[in-house]
Amino acid sequence: MTAPRALDGLPCLECARPLLFDEANGWVVCATAQCVAMGMEMPLWRAARRRDAADPNPAGWPRPLLGGLPVPWITVVAAGRAWFRHLHGDRLRDCQTGWLCQVCGELLPELAWVVVTEEGHVVTPAGMHQRCRVLATSRCPHLQAAGRRLRDVEVTRERIISGGRPWAQVRSPVSWQDWTLLGDKLTLSTVNAHMVIHSPAARGCG
Ligand SMILES: [Zn+2]
Ligand SMILES: [Zn+2]
Known part of the structure; x- marks a missing residue:
């Protein structure tokens, strides 16, 4: 501290x-x-x-590089550097309500990737494109640090519980909400289970 x-x-x-x-x-x-x-x-x-x-971290692909690392759209960039541990609150909320990718800021397809804990909580609660998931899990230093078992799951909006409510019923939230996955079929839909280390810091890094 x-x-x-x-x-x-x-x-x-x-x-x-x-x-x-x-x-x-x-x-x-x-x-x-x-x-x-x-x-x-x-x-x-x-x-x-x-x-x-001008926005130093605009939406789009490929991602801007700062300090040699690609910077997700929801990462805070301030004072000339990326703060990977800190989420951009408005952008994360917009990702949730607009079904936008947290890494590139662009619209997601019907099926998008989320990273979930064993309990079904979505880590950094917003979706990702396939290309962006690969970037986040391979390059993000926090997702590669020590922690517990996380899984990549491909989901539709209908699987998302946002702040305790089905995604489709959420209207104009002031801030971003915690996400969990509906149903208990994680093992069936888990395509690419992977072991990563999750600390609280990972929340800021896709
Ligand atoms: Zn002052
Ligand atoms: Zn993306």
Whole structure:
């Protein structure tokens, strides 16, 4: 656990001094005593979204590279780097409601891939294209770290329970929801079981 630290490259919009970033929860705050924004916390992705610069992590394929790694569309890019542990909240919500791919941001086909735990919880709850699944599971450092057994499952929207409700009944949620899979046929539909290490950090990395 690290203490919040000044994030060079992401100044406060009010006082222009660096925001403090708490890597543990992904939130930033201005700590300048005289600033009108002092103490106003927000997620890193929201602070980055308020900048006027061109989107450094647009939807599309192939994915942009930062630090030699392909960057998923739902990864927060701020202060010149990709924060693989932190999810872009609005984008993840849009992936869920619009049936968009979390890796490339483009529309998914009828059948899409999700990564699920043994209990049926979807890890980083949004779908992926086949090409994007391969990229995420082969290149994502967090999905290759230590953890428990995860499975890649190909699903339709009808299999998704989003925030406790069937996908088709979910209307304009304010934020993204946890996903689980309907039914108990995981072993039948599991095409490519694979062993990966899952830590909480993996949530930010497809
Ligand atoms: Zn400030
Ligand atoms: Zn994709």
